[in-house]
Amino acid sequence: MTKKILLALLAAPLLTAALPASADGDYRTKAIATLRKDFQPRGQASLDRLAEDGLQTVCNRTGNKPPEYLAKQMEADQLAGVKFPADGQLMGDWKEGEKLAQSGRGFTWTDNPGLPVGGNCYNCHQIAPKETSFGTVGPSLFRFGKLRGNTPDMQKYAYSKIYNAKAFNLCSEMPRFGHAGALGEKQIKDLVALLLDPESPVNK
Amino acid sequence: MKYRIALMAALALAMLPAWAQSKKAAAKPPAAKAAQAPAAEVKDAATLEFEKFRAEMEDSNPAELFEMKGEEQWKSKRGPKNVSLAESCDLGLGIGKIEGAYVRMPRYFADADAVMDAERRIVWCMVEKQGFKFDDIASKPFANANFTPDITNLVTYVAGHSRNMKLDVPLKDPKVREAYEIGKEIAAYRAGPYDFSCNTCHGSDGKRIRMQNLPNLSTPQGALKGVQGWPGYRMTGGVMLTHQWRMGDCFRQQRFPQPKYASDAVAYLLTYMIGNANGQVYKGPGIKR
Numbered sequence: 001m002t003k004k005i006l007l008a009l010l011a012a013p014l015l016t017a018a019l020p021a022s023a024d025g026d027y028r029t030k031a032i033a034t035l036r037k038d039f040q041p042r043g044q045a046s047l048d049r050l051a052e053d054g055l056q057t058v059c060n061r062t063g064n065k066p067p068e069y070l071a072k073q074m075e076a077d078q079l080a081g082v083k084f085p086a087d088g089q090l091m092g093d094w095k096e097g098e099k100l101a102q103s104g105r106g107f108t109w110t111d112n113p114g115l116p117v118g119g120n121c122y123n124c125h126q127i128a129p130k131e132t133s134f135g136t137v138g139p140s141l142f143r144f145g146k147l148r149g150n151t152p153d154m155q156k157y158a159y160s161k162i163y164n165a166k167a168f169n170l171c172s173e174m175p176r177f178g179h180a181g182a183l184g185e186k187q188i189k190d191l192v193a194l195l196l197d198p199e200s201p202v203n204k
Numbered sequence: 205m206k207y208r209i210a211l212m213a214a215l216a217l218a219m220l221p222a223w224a225q226s227k228k229a230a231a232k233p234p235a236a237k238a239a240q241a242p243a244a245e246v247k248d249a250a251t252l253e254f255e256k257f258r259a260e261m262e263d264s265n266p267a268e269l270f271e272m273k274g275e276e277q278w279k280s281k282r283g284p285k286n287v288s289l290a291e292s293c294d295l296g297l298g299i300g301k302i303e304g305a306y307v308r309m310p311r312y313f314a315d316a317d318a319v320m321d322a323e324r325r326i327v328w329c330m331v332e333k334q335g336f337k338f339d340d341i342a343s344k345p346f347a348n349a350n351f352t353p354d355i356t357n358l359v360t361y362v363a364g365h366s367r368n369m370k371l372d373v374p375l376k377d378p379k380v381r382e383a384y385e386i387g388k389e390i391a392a393y394r395a396g397p398y399d400f401s402c403n404t405c406h407g408s409d410g411k412r413i414r415m416q417n418l419p420n421l422s423t424p425q426g427a428l429k430g431v432q433g434w435p436g437y438r439m440t441g442g443v444m445l446t447h448q449w450r451m452g453d454c455f456r457q458q459r460f461p462q463p464k465y466a467s468d469a470v471a472y473l474l475t476y477m478i479g480n481a482n483g484q485v486y487k488g489p490g491i492k493r
Contacts, residue, residue, distance in 0.1 A: 027386050027388070028389045030386050030389070031389035031393060034468050034472060037468070038468055038469035038470070039461045040461060040463075040464055041462075042462040045456075045461040049460055049461055050395055050396075052393075059394055059399075060392065060393055060401075104414075107396075107398065108457060109456055109462060123414055134414065135414050135416075136411050136412050137405065137413065175397070175398035175399055175400070180397040180398065182397065182398075
């Protein structure tokens with residue numbers, strides 16, 4: 001089992017290219033072959049989006065429940081990839097963060113690739129109390145900073161979590177916004193401020 | 205009541221050929237735009253309003269007007285071969301039989317050697333029996349404010365003739381079972397820039413995106429919600445949309461590339477979803493906000 005997973009990990013970038021559909025009778029193999037056959041590129045959504053990276057492969061193969069030792073190793077790898085701002089400043093402007101949290105745009109075949117991507121935050125989280133139209137796929141972030149403080153460590157955690165949620169929970173449902181190139185340094189700082197700044201409505 | 209009259213008028217308009225309504229359509233966009241981006245506070249009021257409206261519409265679903273149009277198209281001789289679907293198309297229960305056909309699909313069709321959902325099967329009949337070109341149908345498969353494809357009317361017609369019947373996808377058929385299992389894998393497959401799969405949104409109970417409830421498609425009750433929503437009349441934009449459309453729009457939001465129209469991938473997913481709803485009573489076609 002372990003070998004199989006590691007092998008899958010190594011092979012992930014090659015997986016869709018290298019595996020013929022008939023390699024085995026496995027439904028997963030057939031599913032991947034079906035996706036490759038039946039999808040077409042449109043707008044910025046090119047066919048390479050159907051390929052899994054190593055993390056996606058492990059989560060897909062284990063039903064989002066990877067063995068603990070593997071999850072730990074891979075989470076550490078994801079964390080090592082987080083790029084922090086050169087000036088060491090992790091908190092931006094919460095007002096900008098709120099605007100960003102409202103926008104669910106970005107990366108779909110109808111989105112203009114030239115426009116900045118939104119944070120999609122309210123799609124899944126309760127954040128500032130004024131916004132009552134929020135989703136529940138993720139936990140509530142209301143009072144995030146009030147409950148946790150805004151120490152340098154907490155800022156680092158919040159920044160890293162937005163940059164790459166998988167650094168803390170390998171198969172989290174949350175996108176890896178920094179890792180994926182969706183949100184830039186300034187945007188992530190603004191979101192950190194939304195969560196941690198004592199002046200943010202999140203913490204009032 | 206005044207809603208209903210306005211709606212009927214809007215529907216009658218929507219059914220006119222595009223050229224006949226181009227003037228009126230041109231005058232409409234500002235209102236349509238405003239409806240698409242309601243403020244957060246307005247949304248809650250809109251939800252209440254919609255529920256009231258829906259209760260009022262209960263005995264007169266606008267989908268019925270599309271069913272009527274579909275019935276006419278099903279029974280008329282059409283296409284290069286000048287044949288009607290009523291005299292040539294087998295939806296699994298015999299040529300021309302539509303009573304209860306919708307709740308027994310997707311199913312395997314030997315003549316096409318494929319598992320097909322209702323929409324895919326009707327397209328197949330239009331191509332094979334009536335002589336329409338697949339590429340023509342697939343080039344503009346879904347409705348917009350000015351245009352409703354024939355296929356949408358036909359699917360709505362067929363779906364309406366399974367109303368209040370139990371869903372019964374023939375999962376014992378090995379080909380259908382395989383489609384179901386592959387569909388299950390596709391639903392779980394995470395990829396793309398946001399690592400999303402179908403199950404990210406539709407794999408557990410009680411979740412929502414913003415205020416939109418997300419049915420858990422792995423349960424009979426959740427799957428039923430997904431199944432009877434489409435084909436459905438969507439208030440936003442006033443369009444009739446099909447399940448094939450809904451699958452595509454989910455993949456769009458998943459940040460995936462686009463599934464080809466009436467492809468295996470979509471048929472397998474529908475087999476998984478509708479199969480999960482087996483035993484539940486179908487009350488579509490739907491009406492959506």
